[in-house]
Amino acid sequence: MAFTTLWPLAQLFAAALRPGEDGSPLGLMAEVLASRATARALSGTLVTSGLSVIVSTTLGVGLAFAVGLLRLRSRAALTFLILMPLVIPSQTMALAWIELAGANSPILGALGLAPPPGTTNPLYSVAGIALVMGVEHMPLVFLATRAALRAVPADLIEAARVIGTPRRRIAAGIVLPLVAPSILAGALLAFTAAIGNFGVPALLGIPGRVSVLTTLIYQRLNGFGPSAAGQVAVLALVMAALAAAALALRGLALRRLAVPLPAGRPFEPARRSPLGEGAIWLVVLVIAVVPLAALVMTALLPAVGVRFGAGTASxxxxxxxxxxxxxxxxxxxxxxxxxxxxxxxxxxxxxxxxxxxxxxxxxxxxxxxxxxxxxxxxxxxxxxxxxxxxxxxxxxxxxxxxxxxxxxxxxxxxxxxxxxxxxxxxxxxxxxxxxxxxxxxxxxxxxxxxxxxxxxxxxxxxxxxxxxxxxxxxxxxxxxxxxxxxxxxxxxxxxxxxxxxxxxxxxxxxxxxxxxxxxxxxxxxxxxxxxxxxxxxxxxx
Incomplete structure (x- = not known):
């Protein structure tokens, strides 16, 4: 622990807390925090991470409720596809979405929906970064919400059904308040992951001139080498402080907002909805399979700009x-x-x-x-x-x-x-x-x-x-x-x-x-x- 963790972190703090060029205490930190580049990167980090959490929470909660409250025939396969962003590397996810949404998209091009040739990929933007990071971190919210749903006793739901409570009111008035602390905890965990994400902002943000803290550190070290270590150490501490604050709020949410539930058998979904199951599969295929299909089709092309087809794929x-x-x-x-x-x-x-x-x-x-x-x-x-x-x-x-x-x-x-x-x-x-x-x-x-x-x-x-x-x-x-x-x-x-x-x-x-x-x-x-x-x-x- 001393060799792999304590010593490196001590060196990081020592570099960030150095005095400034005029010898003033914490002068280096004050200089870095006052710079325009730091403000722009911090703003970009908070905006992209905040927007990505909205995407992660919307998708994660919706899919968790659908999987947890509906009787599905292919639950295991569906769950694996939902959790695929946890398995697929960040840079691969970003590259797959780039190939799906670009002007040379083999899928959107065949449907006539690709952007015109020569136009900038729409994902090279704040919204694009937020979308891809939101999909990537969605499983964190999904897992937290699904675990909370499994802890809801079946007696509560069955009692509401006996007195004639509509299903929508059961979900909104009974189940949702019970799992809300876990949803908040999952969302804060997704926010922490978004702050430290490098692959998506690097592949989407650098071409789109969207600056975040992770890419600013990478560019500073690439451009100036170890001589910029003190400056980037300050940026790293800012990231660590943001992550620590999010994790502290997560712990507070779990301790203060969680509702103690009586022991009982877990709720087992009994309702089957073919229409609902089809809608779930459509969403999951769009966010998990279609981008990877575009990536595979791009890999089968001999060069950038070549149209995908039987004569060009190899x-x-x-x-x-x-x-x-x-x-x-x-x-x-x-x-x-x-x-x-x-x-x-x-x-x-x-x-x-x-x-x-x-x-x-x-x-x-x-x-x-x-x-x-x-x-x-x-x-x-x-x-x-x-x-x-x-x-x-x-x-x-x-x-x-x-x-x-x-x-x-x-x-x-x-x-x-x-x-x-x-x-x-x-x-x-x-x-x-x-x-x-x-x-x-x-x-x-x-x-x-x-x-x-x-x-x-x-x-x-x-x-x-x-x-x-x-x-x-x-x-x-x-x-x-x-x-x-x-x-x-x-x-x-x-x-x-x-x-x-x-x-x-x-x-x-x-x-x-x-x-x-x-x-x-x-x-x-x-x-x-x-x-x-x-x-x-x-x-x-």
């Missing part, structure tokens, strides 16, 4: 990117980093969870809180802390991690460790502590108790967490965009770089290949679901 672009040494290296690097991160995270999480559940103390509880920090604060903040901490040579070793794969691995481990630790800790809390005590009584040492008693009980949770780490880290961009170097490219960086260079078809091909890889991992996790703990895989909850 796999030539896939062959070209697979023959590109940089792309192959990016896939190899991403696989290596994600697998190494998963293995190290498991190795750290098992003894850590043992301490949390079997030997709790003040230090352990403090470290348990520290683990969450890199996950809840924006990834750009974490990446900047890594640069400040590991750009200078390490003490005693005299070696700098900056510009190497090691700094990416450290950043990934800091960011994704909770994905393994939380399932392992939850599994450990359900195990009988008497087993460990019995092993200690008969003379088994700590290492033996960990490997023979504790590990078998939490291994399924550790494997599930490791799968989540691999799926999340494989296409990561926010950390990698600031930490990659020549020869250490990742999949997310390659997609972003190809699109930024104007090679949309190649970027689409790489994005499609990475998406197929993630979906294959999802299929693997789904096949192994019976051996994994419950509620680990979001689409099976």
């Amino acid at each position: 796999l030539a672009q896939f062959a070209a990117v697979l023959g590109n040494e940089a792309v192959r290296r990016a896939f190899a690097n991403s696989l290596l980093l994600s697998l190494a991160c998963a293995v190290v995270a498991v190795a750290v999480s098992v003894p850590f969870a043992y301490l949390v559940t079997r030997r709790p103390g003040r230090l352990v509880r403090g470290l348990d809180l520290v683990v969450e920090v890199p996950w809840v604060i924006p990834g750009t903040v974490v990446a900047l802390g890594m640069i400040l901490a590991f750009l200078p040579p390490l003490p005693l070793l005299g070696v700098s991690l900056y510009g190497s794969m090691a700094i990416l691995l450290v950043a990934y481990l800091a960011r994704f460790l909770p994905l393994v630790l939380r399932p392992v800790t939850a599994a450990a809390q359900t195990a009988d502590p008497a087993l460990d005590e019995a092993g200690r009584i008969v003379g088994a040492g700590l290492a033996r108790r960990l490997t023979r008693i504790f590990l078998p009980g939490v291994l399924p949770a550790a494997v599930a967490g490791a799968l989540l780490v691999v799926m999340t880290a494989l296409n990561e961009l926010t950390l990698s965009a600031l930490l990659w170097s020549s020869g250490h490219e990742t999949i997310g960086v390659m997609v972003f770089a190809l699109q930024y260079e104007g090679n949309s078809t190649a970027a689409a091909a790489v994005a499609v290949l990475s998406t197929l890889l993630v979906l294959a991992l999802c299929a693997l996790a789904n096949a192994a679901a019976r051996w994994l703990p419950e509620r680990i895989l979001p689409w099976r909850q």
